Amino acid sequence: MRLATLPDGPDGRLVVVEDGSARAIACRTMLAWLDGGDAALGPEEDWQPEQAMACLPRAWQFLDGSAYVNHVALVRQARGAEMPERFWHDPLMYQGLNLFTGPRDPIPSAPDWGTDLEAEVAVLTGPVPRGATPDEAARAIRAICLLNDISLRGLIPDELGKGFGFVHSKPASALSPLAVTPDALPYDGRLHATVHVEVNGTKLGETRAGEDMTFDFPTLVAHAAKTRDLPAGTVIGSGTVSNRDPDGGPGRPVDAGGRGYSCLAEQRMVETILDGQARSPWLRPGDRVRIWAEADGHDLFGVIEQEVIEWHKLD
Amino acid sequence: MRLATLPDGPDGRLVVVEDGSARAIACRTMLAWLDGGDAALGPEEDWQPEQAMACLPRAWQFLDGSAYVNHVALVRQARGAEMPERFWHDPLMYQGLNLFTGPRDPIPSAPDWGTDLEAEVAVLTGPVPRGATPDEAARAIRAICLLNDISLRGLIPDELGKGFGFVHSKPASALSPLAVTPDALPYDGRLHATVHVEVNGTKLGETRAGEDMTFDFPTLVAHAAKTRDLPAGTVIGSGTVSNRDPDGGPGRPVDAGGRGYSCLAEQRMVETILDGQARSPWLRPGDRVRIWAEADGHDLFGVIEQEVIEWHKLD
Secondary structure: OEEEOOOOOOOOOOEEEEEEEEEEOOOOHHHHHHHOOOEEEEEEEEOHHHHOOOOOOOOOOEEEOOOOOOHHHHHHHHOOOOOOOOHHOOOOOOEEEEEEEEEEEEEEHHHHHHHHOOOOEEEEOOOOOOOOOOHHHHHHHHEEEEEOOEOOOOOOOHHHHHHOOOOOOOOOOOOOOOOEEEOOOEOOEOOOOOOEEEEEEEEEEEEOOEEEOOOOOOHHHHHOOOOOOEOOOOEEOOOOOOOOOOOOOOOOHHHHHOOOOOOOOHHHHHHHHOOOOOOOOOOOOOOOEEEEEEEEEEEEOOOEEEEEEEEHHHO | EEEEEEEOOOOEEEEEEEEEEEEEEEEHHHHHHHOOOOEEEEEEEOOHHHHOOOOOOOOEEEEEOOOOHHHHHHHHHHHHOOOHHHHHHHEEEEEEOEOOEEOOOOOEEEEOOOOOOOOOEEEEEOOEOOOOHHHHHHHHHEEEEEEEEEEEEOHHHHHHHHHOOOOOOOOOOOOOOEEOHHHHHOOOOOOOOEEEEEEEOEEEEEOOOOOOOOOOOHHHOOOOOOOOOOOEEEEEEEEOOOOOOOOOOOOOOHOOOEEEEEOOHHHHHHHHHHHHOOOOOOOOOEEEEEEEEEOOOOOOOEEEEEEEEEHHHHH
16 A cells, blocks of 8 residues: 655645546545544545655654664764674664654754765554564554755764764655555565666665665564553654665665765765775765656656755744 | 643643643643643642653654753763763664553553663743844743653663664653642742652652752753744753762762762762762663752652553553
């Protein structure tokens, strides 16, 4: 089942999308559906993908993992820091902002923010009790989508230096138009799909989400639930999708035959490791980002397509 | 105006409390009232304080500051670390869990969690646009309450060592029964009230929330809004209320004539600084915590009164 949220108040109106048409769901919102609400379908109506809001505009919680440990290792390598060995068996996760922009909403930016994208896969859950096992967590994963975790790299070092995680440096992320139930996807705890990223029409990445994901989604959800109940309407992110090069080194750019990157930071890290300095700039006003995922040539979640805008011109 | 939320679904039912009776509000929930909903009052009904849920059971966002920099300095001093000078002019803040337990709900615990309370003051806001000034932020502060920021000290060093802030170590906090509009409080950006904390009937703290608060609430709210819009239904916490001793040193215990502490960690830090080791244990199953605030001998927000329970006995 492919689900989208159409504009209708802050939580929108949930529809099931099939072959160019849509049908409303009795329980009305994605939040209610995730909580086991009535999924009876209404009559067919038009489906205009470009009207979609985030598939879940307001979640009750967003916890973002770093399941592609290769990405974390590259970040550390580029700044000359060691990565703790425990990161290979103890997931890194932060509490993020649980309010999401639409897939076509602008990305606010300012000159010193160092604005970056991060293409991620995310799962939307029903209720998960505290202390759930990965098996229990797996059964609570009700839908999967794409997420663009906007990251303000210019603000991150200063903020992480304070030791309490991200606030300024992680404003609202965007979610894809569609969230899809696991049974309708090549999914076995990992999503076996290619995540495509373009910046200004040039391919930045075509990474495989099912490879190099050290922790699968049930493990991430169970990690999130260690000391708290997760309510229906929780979003758990995978962290930036990242693949190693087949030779074990950092991945090569797409135009050099590699799979490229799901964020500019990783591209810049690889430039730093290979050439001693980063050449690629952060996102600037007017830049356009496109993120989508494919399996067997089929688009899975619709397209996240955002333009970067100087933030005080937004209003 | 004094507002409370009575049980009625996950967001409850908002009432105005006056002299032993209550009156329902047309817009029904605290979330809707914070968003400028219809505040027309219904007929008088009974008011049973012990029935109250958290004054805002589900917020859209919780950002917790550390405005009492004295507390932060003590934490660092106890572990032999320097506190960066910038903490005196750049607020420390983390993204916390925005779902709150009721004032009488149990505190889940496990033997290795090192469970602690933290008595804080918090403000509930209407919408705050990105980039708001402190003056603009001040006008968006619609109500004030108490918050018990449950902190699992046994899990904090390991989690902060990973560099991405708190997840496991900060489960759901509790909010007081009442939230009160600023005009009905001794409030000028800081709350001029005494915060009382008892553990098992023994006074732990009677700190003054209006003193030693380096950053006032409008400054904290503006800090939170630097790169994001804050929706109506945002909670901004003060961090643990903490006073210095008049001689400039760490505060003395209540039974030694001081104002004591708003968390066990601070008591243990002072023990460590004075005696070389902490004597006071963390909270254990069966322990009872009471937190309330007074000004001019009047109770302001009702009582947070929680019992610690071994977590897997909760269900």
